[in-house]
Amino acid sequence: MLTAQRTRSTPVLADADLIAAARRDAAAAEAAGRLTPQVAAALTRAGFPRHFVPRDRGGAAGEFGPLVSATAQVAEACASAAWCAALFAAHGRLAAYLPPDGRREVWADGPDQRIAAAVVPPQGQAVAQDGGWRLDGAWRPASGVDHADWVLLASWTPGPAGRQHRIFAVPRSELAVEDTWDSCGLRGTGSNTVRAEGVRVPEHRSMPLETLLRPQPGAARCHAVPFPMVAALIFAAPLLGIARGALRTWTAERTGGPAPHPATHTVLAEASARIHAAGLLLDGAAARADRGEITSLAVAENRRDAATAATLCREAVDSLFRAAGLRAHARDSVLQRAWRDATTVAAHGTLDADAAARAYTEAVLTPDGDDPA
Known part of the structure; x- marks a missing residue:
């Protein structure tokens, strides 16, 4: 269990205050959107936005293991809070690849800037203008944007070898937010x-997406790991916490009651085993990202393990929900909310099991000289 003591080695903390606030306000967040x-x-005080911010900008340049653990802990209390927490951390990592002047501008007021993003797929329109870019159009979805200080947006732009997927850092104050989010989960x-x-947007606040694949020499470990090696890992972390919370709720509803239905034994054992296995897979992927050799196979293994963990968690939550009976279908059911949240997270494209399987098979059967890009 993580504690409230903050050090450079454990800079992201799911402390008691954050967990209590997330649990207390989970229903209110769902109602308000x-x-x-x-x-x-x-979640800002806990250190999520600064977790991957470079140390020269006051950040922690932290590890993936603590982020996964803390995100899962928050998700047991509120999946939406955990999702935003993980993405504020992840987007700080993306902004760390901006040119030096861009990094200085984004974190001029300190490392706790909350950064939202809509970078995949490219949207809107970017036109070169006066040594920078002019942006017009709409981008969606941008999780946590109502509480963001900055937003990363992406559009297609002309490039040396054709069109280029380019990312732009924009102050939230220069953008309009339209209330369009009405999903069944992660509401x-x-x-x-x-x-x-x-x-x-000035040139120093933009970069091509390919920058995320080939980090600069001498960067901190968290910035030396290519984007595909850790993207699915970060998106899977909330799902692990959702599944653990669903298991705890389902079990508590049956503790001390009448003799359980025979099927209860199988549901409980199989769901808990799936969740335990998912936790081991994500722990291994985080350790690989933090300390392992960076190769094309390692990248593919991380994608494989994160996607598999997501599938295991979704299957576990689904089985618990189906075995919970009619009461789980009530509007205020915590288990129903977990089922909706888990289903929504698992549908994210980064966690697509088929895409991860294709990437892993390609890395195994047609190695490319261990070029992780």
């Missing part, structure tokens, strides 16, 4: 649409 300001502030993430009208 966004996190409460209190939860957004608590409290506020994954709304942002709109730009003639927003100018």
